[in-house]
Amino acid sequence: MKSLTHRTRATIVGSLAVVLWSSLAALTIGATPTPPLLLNSVCFTIGGLIGFGWTLWRGHLSALGLIKWPVYVFGALGLFGYHVLYFYALRLAPAAEASLIAYLWPLLIVLFSSLLPNERFRIGHVVxxxxxxxxxxxxxANQSLDFSDTYLTGFALAAACALTWSSYSVVSRRFGDIPTESVFVFCLVTAAASWLLHFFVEATVFPTTYLGWAAIFMLGVGPVGTAFYFWDVGVKHGDIQLLGTVSYAAPLLSTFILICLGKAALSVTLVLAALLITSGAVVAARVSMLRRKPPGRSEI
Structure with missing residues (x-):
């Protein structure tokens, strides 16, 4: 029972990352006119320093020296690769189409996770x-979609983005013995790489208002900072298939936040989307609960 409680707690912690990611769009708008890579650089610096402080406070800093360097390379490539691919996909293809392709990552997590030890392929999770x-x-798709051949490069980058994040999340499960404190190293390496790339391809433009700087700080603390520590706990120790489905709540919550801020309008389409996303999460949760029942009970 203790292990089940730990798994449930880790799943809840991982779900908090999804909640934080739902604020990404609104805070990114608030951070205008800061360009993407510069925003990435500053936010991951903040997120990395928060993790460093937390690790120092817990007295676990020395333990990180025992972690093999390929783990740090893997983590940094996961965070940096996903964001660079995503930013450039949205530059080379329309945002709606690229985002739709990129949002295949939760579904890929559900599919790929069936290959992990102690996990099974369950139709209910896929449904x-x-x-x-x-x-x-x-x-x-509330915007008009146009999958033109002109944007093939952008679409390919969006697909690579989905593959990168789903692979990173699933493979992280194999590193369950690696402490979550290691994520601050991933963040700082990602920040350093983003700073370097920024100076090559972007102009340095910072917000001119206190609200803009507040948005950047909140991004670094939340969706581009603490969220990655929460996600690490979830994918390593929680119900990864349920987390994959719950992740679809991010675009829904994000849109509702934009509605509250007057940046989007409530529509029948949004209500229908909410019903579909909720139904999917309920189906996945039911399958997860059935899995915890004693052998002999039916599963979806």
Missing amino acids: GALLSFCGAALII
Whole structure:
């Protein structure tokens, strides 16, 4: 029972990352006119320093020296690769289409996780993820979609983005014995790489208002900072298939936040999307609960 409680707690912690990611769009708008890579650089610096302070306070800094360097390379490539691919996908293809392709990552997590030890392929998880994907697709497709050949490079980068984050999340499960404190190293390496790339391809432009700087700080503390520590706990120790489905709540919550801020309008499409995403999460949660029942009970 103790292990089940630990798994449930880790799943809840991982879900908090999804909640934080839902504020990404609103805070990014607030950080205008800061260009993407510069924003990435500053936010990951903040997120990395928060993790460093937390690790120092817990007295676990010396333990990180025992971690093999390939783990740090893997983590940094996961964080840096995902964000660079995502930013450039949105530059080379329309945002709606690129976002829709990139949001295949939760579904890929559900599928890939069946290859992990002690995990099984469950149709119910896939059905739940598909329902939620349809809901996310409705939100994104609220704009007119045009999958023109002109944007093939951008679409390919968006697909690579989905593959990168889903692979990073699933493979992280294999490193369950690696402490979450190691994520601050991933963040700082990602920040350093982002700073370097920024100076080559972007102009340095910072906000001119206190609200703009507040948005950047909140990004670094939340969706581009603490969220990655929460996600690490979730994918390593929680129900990774349920987390994959729950991740589709991010675009839904994000849109509702934009509505509250007057940046988007409530519509029938949004309500239908909410129903689909919720239904998908309920189906996936039911499968996860059935898995915890004693042998002999039916599963989806």
